[in-house]
Amino acid sequence: MVVEKLSNTIDLHRELKALGVDSGGISILADKGKMHLIRIRDLHVGAANILKQDALSIGADLAVPKGTVTALTPRVDVLLIATERQLQQLAKKEKAQPFGLKQLSVELESFCHAKYENEISIMGILNANDDSFYHASRFQGNQAIERIESMINEGADIIDLGGVSSRPGSMAVSAEEELRRVRPIIDALYEQRLYEKTTFSLDSYEPEVISYALERGFTIINDITGLANDEVARLCGSYGATAVIMHMQGQPATMQENPAYSSVITDVEHFFRERIAKGSSYGIKEIILDCGIGFGKRLEDNLSLITHQSHYLRLGKKLLVGASRKSMINAISPSSSDERLAGSLAIHLKAIEQGASIVRVHDVKEHAQAIHVWKALRG
Structure with a gap:
């Protein structure tokens, strides 16, 4: 057995294809390999607590300031950490939530649809x-x-x-x-x-x-x-x-x-x-x-x-x-x-x-x- 740690900057889609993974699996796994770091400023503290729980429920996470859970301040800045697939799931979850999270879901969806150009x-x-x-x-x-x-x-x-x-x-x-x-x-x-x-x-x-x-x-x-x-x-x-x-x-x-x-x-x-x-x-x-x-x-x-x-x-x-x-x-x-x-x-x-x-x-x-x-x- 040989174990190799790969860089997270490689072309994951190409690596999966080389392994012989089927097309459906490539799509799913490539999404899991793409990480998003999204900073959200001036978020209602109630929204932050809901978003934190929703993120955790799908395997993502939300970094929040101390005192957020007790609503120490009315509005906070947070950092969302999620894969492509988790971001898609979270965007859907927030569509029915209060405190401005419905609008946030639209913003999150826009990052899901963003595509990199292959040609430079x-x-x-x-x-x-x-x-x-x-x-x-x-x-x-x-x-x-x-x-x-x-x-x-x-x-x-x-x-x-x-x-x-x-x-x-x-x-x-x-x-x-x-x-x-x-x-x-x-x-x-x-x-x-x-x-x-x-x-x-x-x-x-x-x-x-x-x-x-x-x-x-x-x-x-x-x-x-x-x-x-x-x-x-x-x-x-x-x-x-x-x-x-x-x-x-x-x-x-x-x-x-x-x-x-x-x-x-x-x-x-x-x-x-x-x-x-x-x-x-x-x-x-x-x-x-x-x-x-x-x-x-x-x-x-x-x-x-x-x-x-x-x-x-x-x-x-x-x-x-x-x-x-x-x-x-x-x-x-x-x-x-x-x-x-x-x-x-x-x-x-x-x-x-x-x-x-x-x-x-x-x-x-x-x-x-x-x-x-x-x-x-x-x-």
């Missing part, structure tokens, strides 16, 4: 301005086309072209100036039909620039304002373009001046829900969500959003994370933007592990290799 896409960054925070991402003219072709060969699934810096403290430019910067690159890739080789994204929130790109082979609009402009939403809908909705608190010029949240996870989710509804009302079929690392966020906010990326899977959209060479790495381990590749890889692999399916990066080749190795380690 790399979005390569190309800047057509001279003030982006990482100098090695800036290209003009023929060099830009060469860089695009290089990133495609290195493994980029998407190329994200931008003409305006959105780093903290940066100032906006006119739509005319932005178009002047990106037009030669857009025209060149259109003439060379590079859009047949990969997917092109435009990092912009200016309707005039967006319209120009959509007419010339671009199919994704990466909007840091999250469809704040109705005309941008209309253009995405009318052209059938995918919209990347990013969360940002404030504006680039001032966004890092004392940003604050009641709960960054839920505040960002509320924003996403509002903008998803807006995008849908304009006929946008495909939406990608980006929590906006570094856009009006403290270090603790950025870490929380990356670590708990899976929270947003219940919204049913692909998740994008872009932390490439950003200053949060410097806040953890002092370094210049030239020295942050390792930190970028660590953040992006953690985000992928938590459900992100698109990473926006400066270093395509290195990320492609890291993702291939990460997949191999997971079996």
